[in-house]
Amino acid sequence: MTPAEAVERLNMVLAHLWMVRTFLKHADDIQEDEELLDVPRTLYDSIRAVEPALQRGDTREYLRRLKGKLPKLRKLSEFFAREYQRASVHTNFEMASLSLRGAVRQMEEIFAAIDAETHPSGSEA
Numbered sequence: 001m002t003p004a005e006a007v008e009r010l011n012m013v014l015a016h017l018w019m020v021r022t023f024l025k026h027a028d029d030i031q032e033d034e035e036l037l038d039v040p041r042t043l044y045d046s047i048r049a050v051e052p053a054l055q056r057g058d059t060r061e062y063l064r065r066l067k068g069k070l071p072k073l074r075k076l077s078e079f080f081a082r083e084y085q086r087a088s089v090h091t092n093f094e095m096a097s098l099s100l101r102g103a104v105r106q107m108e109e110i111f112a113a114i115d116a117e118t119h120p121s122g123s124e125a
Helices: 003-025 034-056 059-086 091-118
Strands: none
Touching (some): 003 034, 003 059, 003 091, 034 059
């Protein structure tokens, strides 16, 4: 996968995460829980962090910034999967958790595909 193709795919994943963020931001069930409110805030910060690079068409910067956010998003996903039931056992929260985990997994796969193309033998050159 080329870096440009990766940016296109990653941007679609981020659009999906934006919708998860929007649901959680407006969910009354988490408004009193600062830890759970950190989920939509972190999603917002991560998505907005790559916007300037996307607007400039700077593929390299976009990928660098987003890859740097990936560990934080992975940790956030794991936290929300463990803790969302604190707010509600409603299917909407379960699906938001599943969506967040799936999006992070897709991001990891996209970055792995870029790395595989850059270093086909699996070694760092």
